Amino acid sequence: MAEVVLRNLAKSFGTTQAVRDVSFTVPDGAFVVLLGPTGAGKTTLLRLIAGLERPDCGEIMIAGRPVASDTPAERNVAMVFQQYSLYPHMSVRDNLAFPLRSPMLRTPEPEIALKVRAVAETLKIAHKLDNKATALSGGEMQRVSIGRALVRAPSIYLMDEPLSSLDAKLRTDLRVELKRIQTSLGATFLYVTHDQIEAMTMATHVGVLDEGRLVQFGTPREIYETPASLYVAGRLGLPRMNMLPAALFAGAPPGAQTIGLRPENIVQGTGRPARVVRIEHLGDQTRLHLVFDGHEIVTLTDPHTGLEPGDLVPIEPMNPLYFDADGARIARGDY
Amino acid sequence: MSHLNMDSVARATPRHLSRRIRGLSDRAIAWVFVAPTIFLLLAVNIFPLIWTIRLSFTNYAANRPNAEVQWIGLRNYERILSDPDTWATMQATAHFLFWTIVFQVMIGFALAWLINQKFRGNDLWTTIIVLPMMLSPAVVGNFWTLLYQPQLGLFNSIVGFFSGADPTSFSMIGDVHLAPWSIVIVDTWMWTPFVMLICLAGLRSIPDSIYEAAECDRASRWRQFWTITVPMVLPFLMLAVLFRGIENFKMFDLVVQLTGGGPGNITTLTSIELKREAFEKWRTGYSSAYAVILFVTVFGLASIYVKALNRVKDR
Numbered sequence: 061m062a063e064v065v066l067r068n069l070a071k072s073f074g075t076t077q078a079v080r081d082v083s084f085t086v087p088d089g090a091f092v093v094l095l096g097p098t099g100a101g102k103t104t105l106l107r108l109i110a111g112l113e114r115p116d117c118g119e120i121m122i123a124g125r126p127v128a129s130d131t132p133a134e135r136n137v138a139m140v141f142q143q144y145s146l147y148p149h150m151s152v153r154d155n156l157a158f159p160l161r162s163p164m165l166r167t168p169e170p171e172i173a174l175k176v177r178a179v180a181e182t183l184k185i186a187h188k189l190d191n192k193a194t195a196l197s198g199g200e201m202q203r204v205s206i207g208r209a210l211v212r213a214p215s216i217y218l219m220d221e222p223l224s225s226l227d228a229k230l231r232t233d234l235r236v237e238l239k240r241i242q243t244s245l246g247a248t249f250l251y252v253t254h255d256q257i258e259a260m261t262m263a264t265h266v267g268v269l270d271e272g273r274l275v276q277f278g279t280p281r282e283i284y285e286t287p288a289s290l291y292v293a294g295r296l297g298l299p300r301m302n303m304l305p306a307a308l309f310a311g312a313p314p315g316a317q318t319i320g321l322r323p324e325n326i327v328q329g330t331g332r333p334a335r336v337v338r339i340e341h342l343g344d345q346t347r348l349h350l351v352f353d354g355h356e357i358v359t360l361t362d363p364h365t366g367l368e369p370g371d372l373v374p375i376e377p378m379n380p381l382y383f384d385a386d387g388a389r390i391a392r393g394d395y
Numbered sequence: 396m397s398h399l400n401m402d403s404v405a406r407a408t409p410r411h412l413s414r415r416i417r418g419l420s421d422r423a424i425a426w427v428f429v430a431p432t433i434f435l436l437l438a439v440n441i442f443p444l445i446w447t448i449r450l451s452f453t454n455y456a457a458n459r460p461n462a463e464v465q466w467i468g469l470r471n472y473e474r475i476l477s478d479p480d481t482w483a484t485m486q487a488t489a490h491f492l493f494w495t496i497v498f499q500v501m502i503g504f505a506l507a508w509l510i511n512q513k514f515r516g517n518d519l520w521t522t523i524i525v526l527p528m529m530l531s532p533a534v535v536g537n538f539w540t541l542l543y544q545p546q547l548g549l550f551n552s553i554v555g556f557f558s559g560a561d562p563t564s565f566s567m568i569g570d571v572h573l574a575p576w577s578i579v580i581v582d583t584w585m586w587t588p589f590v591m592l593i594c595l596a597g598l599r600s601i602p603d604s605i606y607e608a609a610e611c612d613r614a615s616r617w618r619q620f621w622t623i624t625v626p627m628v629l630p631f632l633m634l635a636v637l638f639r640g641i642e643n644f645k646m647f648d649l650v651v652q653l654t655g656g657g658p659g660n661i662t663t664l665t666s667i668e669l670k671r672e673a674f675e676k677w678r679t680g681y682s683s684a685y686a687v688i689l690f691v692t693v694f695g696l697a698s699i700y701v702k703a704l705n706r707v708k709d710r
């Protein structure tokens with residue numbers, strides 16, 4: 061396991077700047093989650109670290125050593141690809157054993173068999189070991205692909221949306237399992253996900269990417285509670301933060317253009333009235349869609365609420381976030 | 396939309412015909428469409444095959460249609476299988492088949508691998524390499540007899556240049572030891588591009604992402620080649636071998652043009668021998684038996700091979 065440092069990393073494909081001037085450190089034993097919309101450059105960043113892509117400029121250090129001229133094999137990273145990339149002509153067993161059979165590792169066959177079985181059991185694919193890699197469901201392929209990374213002890217695990225095609229239960233199980241593996245091994249992870257729960261529960265650090273730029277890097281709580289910008293604020297939180305003109309409510313600090321209201325920043329029962337449009341029961345939460353002064357607001361309510369569409373609910377902001385005209389957050393001390 | 400089409404089709408069909416078609420079930424209509432093909436297949440494939448098998452038990456001669464035809468049982472087969480000449484031609488064919496396949500697979504795969512390394516102008520190279528395959532075998536045969544000429548031939552002078560031997564001291568076509576190799580060389584020259592094309596299709600079917608995964612799994616180039624490239628191209632390569640094997644078992648024109656089966660009958664392949672028996676000696680019954688033997692051999696070998704091919708594909 062090792063620390064990974066990125067310094068001023070940039071990569072473009074033709075006219076597309078996939079990664080621009082990204083610098084951050086993945087501390088040894090950390091679990092760093094990368095967030096960002098599609099096309100933000102997350103995969104490109106992982107590929108740069110793996111050595112599958114050559115940076116236009118910038119530096120990558122793994123365990124304190126610059127790796128610019130190293131091949132992926134020499135960097136000793138394990139990657140879970142977004143599109144799985146299994147070896148289609150091999151069985152699941154051989155896919156999982158492939159990294160261990162590297163002459164660089166010299167693992168004896170009985171040990172390989174043990175490790176493969178252990179990983180397959182963790183990922184609940186032990187009964188598919190003799191299947192051909194192409195005779196699997198999407199979720200099974202994805203787990204084989206995770207397994208192929210987990211059989212090794214690399215300097216860093218790079219995982220590109222590894223749980224994206226699993227069902228809710230399996231996803232929860234594997235999320236817990238991956239986190240357990242990470243803490244027990246002290247492994248270093250760089251992990252891409254679009255899933256809020258994965259980001260909040262697994263990450264020790266979260267990096268938010270916007271069009272190739274790293275816009276904020278911090279603990280999940282920092283990202284959630286003190287987002288640097290409207291963009292970052294929109295990445296986390298379900299339902300999403302409501303972004304309204306700051307003038308809608310009293311008490312906005314000077315220069316504030318937008319007020320950001322997460323459900324917990326909205327007090328119901330006092331203040332000015334909003335009209336209920338729709339109530340959605342999602343099971344674990346109940347969403348309340350309101351219209352306030354012509355602006356839509358989504359917040360949460362009690363599952364057994366007596367509210368009906370058309371009712372009026374008074375609402376008031378509490379500890380909201382304010383953003384200026386450029387979308388940057390105005391620090392709390394300033395108001 | 397299909398509704399509309401059906402309508403216009405119906406309108407374009409003469410009234411009496413359309414009424415008759417409408418009266419038929421789907422199954423019957425299917426038979427109406429398939430029947431001509433089945434009939435043609437029966438007429439040009441199955442019937443001659445059965446007829447050949449029947450003739451192979453007789454002493455029929457096609458140039459004497461009025462002579463009395465005798466049923467002679469397995470005599471033709473006995474004579475063929477006990478004739479040392481048969482085994483000589485079989486051996487010539489085996490030699491030709493084996494070495495053309497070995498060379499074409501090795502060179503074809505190597506060329507495909509080289510072309511697949513993304514370098515500039517590889518499309519142009521592909522076109523150049525594929526040219527021999529597009530020539531007519533008769534032209535190729537003629538053209539190589541010139542190249543093989545001891546006095547003027549380019550082949551002899553090149554070999555002479557590199558080996559230091561006197562180019563006029565050997566004749567590829569005239570020498571008993573060299574002639575079998577002369578036909579192997581020409582066939583390899585002509586058909587390696589075909590194997591290359593099929594291998595290239597195989598190589599191009601392997602996505603880069605698999606090599607990237609292997610790279611991350613710390614497989615060396617050498618290991619990637621043996622554990623990914625070769626197994627994934629193998630089904631394609633085996634298909635190429637099947638095509639070439641069947642084609643070369645039937646090889647006739649190129650070799651006739653080059654060596655005419657000589658010197659002696661050292662390059663007389665089975666198909667050449669068959670043609671002589673059937674259309675020079677007019678021993679129709681005998682050559683029918685010969686054809687049946689060849690057919691069974693090819694069919695048997697090809698079936699075994701196709702089984703193996705399927706096993707490789709499903710692996």
Ligand SMILES: Nc1ncnc2c1ncn2[C@@H]1O[C@H](COP(=O)(O)OP(=O)(O)OP(=O)(O)O)[C@@H](O)[C@H]1O
Nearest residue numbers: 073076077078096097098099100101102103104105
């Ligand atoms: N090989 C390539 N050639 C050209 N452009 C590329 C290539 N790879 C990525 N890009 C471009 O770089 C940008 C970033 O792509 P990347 O795959 O890193 O996005 P991502 O954040 O992983 O998105 P997603 O969440 O959809 O996986 C995109 O605009 C993409 O079109």
Ligand SMILES: [Mg+2]
Nearest residue numbers: 102103142220
């Ligand atoms: Mg991606």
